[in-house]
Amino acid sequence: MNSVTEKKQGRRTAQEAEQTKKAILKIAAQLFCRFGYKKVSLRQISEQANVSHSLLRYHFGSKEKIWQHISDHIYQYFQEYFQYIIDSLPQNLPANVQLYMLMNRVLACSLHDSRAITFLADAVRQEKSMVNYFLEPNRKNNQLIDGLIQKFKQDHPDSPLTSRTLRWQASMYSHTASTLEPLMLHAFESDNRQSALFAHWQQFNRLLASQLYISNEYIESPSCLDEIIVPPPKESNG
Structure with missing residues (x-):
C-alpha cells in the first residue's frame, strides 16, 4: 500500500x-x-x-461524558443561532429592537422544537455537578446579548433587565409550554396545541415589548408562530 x-x-x-x-x-x-x-x-x-x-x-x-458532549453542542449551537438571527435582521436597528426580535425568534424556535429545553430541565434534576457544568458557559460573557443589553442600558439605565434575566424569561416560557401543556391549553381556552403555543408566544411578545420600551413601529404581529421562526442554520459538519 x-x-x-x-x-x-x-x-x-x-x-x-x-x-x-x-x-x-x-x-x-x-x-x-x-x-x-x-x-x-x-x-x-x-x-x-x-x-x-x-x-x-x-x-x-462514560454516560456523563456523553451528556457533557451534548451540553457543549447545545451551548455552541445556540451561540451560533443567536448570531445567525441577528445577522438575518434589518441592519442598523436600535439595540432594544435587536434584543426584542432576537428573543422573540429564539422562543418561537424553542416552542417549535422543545428538545433543548427538555434536556436542560432534566439536567436540573440531576447531580449538582451536572447543573453547574451546564450553567458554566453562561457565567462567561455572552458577548452578543451582553453587548446589546449594555447599549440598551445606556438609553434606559433604570431598567432592571439583565442578560441573565432575559435568558431566564425565555427559558421559563419555553419550559412551561413543554411541561404544562394541559394548563396552557386551559389558560388560553384552546383545544389546539398550535393555537395555544402562539397565544403563549404572544404573551411573551407583549411582556418583552414593554420591558424593552419597543415603539409601535417595531411591535411584531405575525398571524401564526411559523411566521416568526427563523429556520436554524444547517450544521456545517453534518
Whole structure:
C-alpha cells in the first residue's frame, strides 16, 4: 500500500469515526430527552445506536461524558443561532429592537422544537455537578446579548433587565409550554396545541415589548408562530 492510499484510508477511517460519534450523540440526546438521564444506560445507547458497548466506551468513556458532549453542542449551537438571527435582521436597528426580535425568534424556535429545553430541565434534576457544568458557559460573557443589553442600558439605565434575566424569561416560557401543556391549553381556552403555543408566544411578545420600551413601529404581529421562526442554520459538519 503506497503513502497516498494510506492517507486516503486514514482520512476515511477518521471520518467514519466522527460520523459514528455524531450518531451516538444524536441517539443519546433523544434518549435523555425522552426518558431522562438517570433512566438511560450506556447499553441502551449502544443498542439504539447499533454500536458495541466497548466502542461506546472507547469514544466517550462514560454516560456523563456523553451528556457533557451534548451540553457543549447545545451551548455552541445556540451561540451560533443567536448570531445567525441577528445577522438575518434589518441592519442598523436600535439595540432594544435587536434584543426584542432576537428573543422573540429564539422562543418561537424553542416552542417549535422543545428538545433543548427538555434536556436542560432534566439536567436540573440531576447531580449538582451536572447543573453547574451546564450553567458554566453562561457565567462567561455572552458577548452578543451582553453587548446589546449594555447599549440598551445606556438609553434606559433604570431598567432592571439583565442578560441573565432575559435568558431566564425565555427559558421559563419555553419550559412551561413543554411541561404544562394541559394548563396552557386551559389558560388560553384552546383545544389546539398550535393555537395555544402562539397565544403563549404572544404573551411573551407583549411582556418583552414593554420591558424593552419597543415603539409601535417595531411591535411584531405575525398571524401564526411559523411566521416568526427563523429556520436554524444547517450544521456545517453534518
